[in-house]
Amino acid sequence: MNGYMTNGTLDFLRKLPEKHPGKNFYFMRESASTLVYYEDEKKSIFASGRSYEIILQQGDLKDTGFVVMNNIPVADDGKATFEDKFKQRQQNVETMPGFEALRLLRPKKGNTYVVMTQWASEADFENWKKSDQFKKAHKEGSNVKPPAYFLDRPFITSYRMIDLEEK
Template structure:
């Protein structure tokens, strides 16, 4: 499945959402502005977008909740290693209270993958981060080592959003 994202003001993105009600577009915001997220095959929604392919997915994204995106730059040679690691993950996150959905997104125009998780609220995400399930899911990964993983093309960063209910 194809995924597209674009940034803008929340007001602008909500107008796009209203213009394309069939698209099931999600609009979210944080302190830096708005983000529109779309899964599907409509290439005419955004003028400037980041395009991804879905590597793995769990659950259905909902129009309300809390979204965390781990943005991970990956080398060309490291793509198979990175994707295999996520395809063979332990699946501990699915059983966490408040978990809604997961998307592993392969970039088509850059080197930065996105690991998107959706939660009922920010507390659900914090509970996951402090859980034994989180520790078990990450215990044998390079993420707990000082050195960057072999597939790394630069430092990863996290963005967090609250979904904005449609008008």
């Protein structure tokens, strides 16, 4: 399965469901920017966008909630190690209140993986960040430098799901 995303204006992107009625699009907003994500076995419909292979999937995405994307640049020779360590790591995120979905997305081009999690609310995500499970999974507080296979520091983007019916 593949995951596809692109950015654009809401006015332009909101036409996608009419043009591609068989696809289930997820619309999300970060300040003034709108992002659309969908999953499919077929080739991307986006002229310019990002394509990923979904290599780990938990839960079902919903049209509401709060989405966090941890963007992790990984060196080519470290991709297998990164994926293996991620899959072996005890996440326990799925047991947290408000957790809805997780996707580990391998880039088809470039080096930036995306760990996407969806939460019922931003408060649920903040509670996860304060949890013992989060601290254990991220070894918070131990000034460990990033693994050598990280090309750069990971960065986080967060979004609120958009209900097109409300706009």
